[in-house]
Amino acid sequence: EVQLVESGGGLVKPGGSLRLSCVASGFTFRNAYMTWVRQAPGRGLEWVGRIRSRADGGAADSAAPLNGRFTVSRDDSESTLYLQMNNLKTEDTALYYCSGAFSWGQGTPVTVSS
């Protein structure tokens, strides 16, 4: 059974940083493209970023409106996906999901507030 478990969310002040993690199991992580998605309260799903498998080059992309503040990375030896978030803004407040292998995690909440 595929499992994706996110962690690392919490309360952070504007301008601060957080690193989210997503531990994967039940599939061959190194072969999977992995994605971060967020959902602000009462809003739709918003694509945050994606990382390709190493076999396909391993490149990471993030949504243009984020202006390079967020970086997606992976550690295939630990079957873990990461999202480094810098210079956080109040509008980054959301539930952050990881997705891959046709599955979703349960999300980790991030609140940016002074």
Next chain:
Amino acid sequence: DIQMTQSPSTLSASVGDRVTITCRASQAIGAWLAWHQQKPGKAPKFLIYKASILQSGVPSRFSGSGSGTEFTLTISSLQPDDFATYYCQHQDGVFGQGTRLEIK
């Protein structure tokens, strides 16, 4: 950048109805389209990938079609469990704005 546009934004229907949701891509994406279902307070669930392939465990009343820029999700006979919000996604990429399927 590719944009995904869903219609309608809200759809009212009854149990047993056949419903169709449309998703349009701003440029051709082949068959790289996924559909997801989300219920209030829950994580999304993968329904369909590569435009028409049902994820394991998804009921056969769900079907997807299309390629290029126009795609559809069809539910052949609505069940009470199907009332939810549906999102299309350029697979591994951007999402449509969602279609809320509500009980008439």
